[in-house]
Amino acid sequence: MITQEAFASELEQAIQQNRITLPTLPEVALRVRDAVEQDNSTATKIAEMVATDAALSARLLQVANSPLYRGRVTIESIQMAVTRLGNKLVRSLVVSLAMKQIFQATSDVLDRRLRALWEQSVQIAAISRALAQTLPHLDREQAMLAGLIHNIGSLPILTMAESYPDLMRDPRQLDAYVKALNPRIGGVILRTWGFSDSLVKVAEHYQDPHYDGGLAADYVDVVQVARAQTLEGDDSIDWSEAPAFRKLGLEPEVEVIEIEGVADDVDQMKALFL
Numbered sequence: 001m002i003t004q005e006a007f008a009s010e011l012e013q014a015i016q017q018n019r020i021t022l023p024t025l026p027e028v029a030l031r032v033r034d035a036v037e038q039d040n041s042t043a044t045k046i047a048e049m050v051a052t053d054a055a056l057s058a059r060l061l062q063v064a065n066s067p068l069y070r071g072r073v074t075i076e077s078i079q080m081a082v083t084r085l086g087n088k089l090v091r092s093l094v095v096s097l098a099m100k101q102i103f104q105a106t107s108d109v110l111d112r113r114l115r116a117l118w119e120q121s122v123q124i125a126a127i128s129r130a131l132a133q134t135l136p137h138l139d140r141e142q143a144m145l146a147g148l149i150h151n152i153g154s155l156p157i158l159t160m161a162e163s164y165p166d167l168m169r170d171p172r173q174l175d176a177y178v179k180a181l182n183p184r185i186g187g188v189i190l191r192t193w194g195f196s197d198s199l200v201k202v203a204e205h206y207q208d209p210h211y212d213g214g215l216a217a218d219y220v221d222v223v224q225v226a227r228a229q230t231l232e233g234d235d236s237i238d239w240s241e242a243p244a245f246r247k248l249g250l251e252p253e254v255e256v257i258e259i260e261g262v263a264d265d266v267d268q269m270k271a272l273f274l
Contacts, residue, residue, distance in 0.1 A: 066268060132144075217247035221247050
């Protein structure tokens, strides 16, 4: 079986030589994200971009009318959705909704793994969003996006692993390779996508219980707490002394899902993304 070091070297060479394709965000999601960065973008302009993707348009309307975001009036057009939600929220939602398209597999074995990975990421994203509501300096939709993308490095790792049948037949060894290489590869992908440093850090540090980005909690802290809550059976990382919990004002043994309103938010998000 190929060693972890040899696999890592092969993967990095494959990426550098374009022999393995990094995941790419759908063009509409990138266009909306870039347009929102421009101060002169109007709701009409953003709506026109979203409308070029029928599936994305339908999903955004569904989200705008969901219990998480709906108001008194039913949203019936993309422009109404953008006007109600605001450009920045639409940007986060469009990128989030587009993420599911990336978790597509070419084989049954990979499909099962990617589906489990996506479901796990949605759970972590939902808890991240709920946690960020108590942190005024963070944006809860950005926290949701951080939860969805934190594990993105797994995709090219699993894709290349298909070339090594012995590795694919050894789930524990494959999991160890994914865990070891994920942060580095995830950082490469998010930089390629042009994501902000605050989100790149999430991919690079989400597994590090000693990470400390400063006095105030950041998106890494939020995702770490959400992940620790989601993967309670994983004792490979000791979160008991992690600064993330202190910054969020929580004890590691506290069940975040038991906090009032969190379970409902998580269920509604899972309904939207799963």
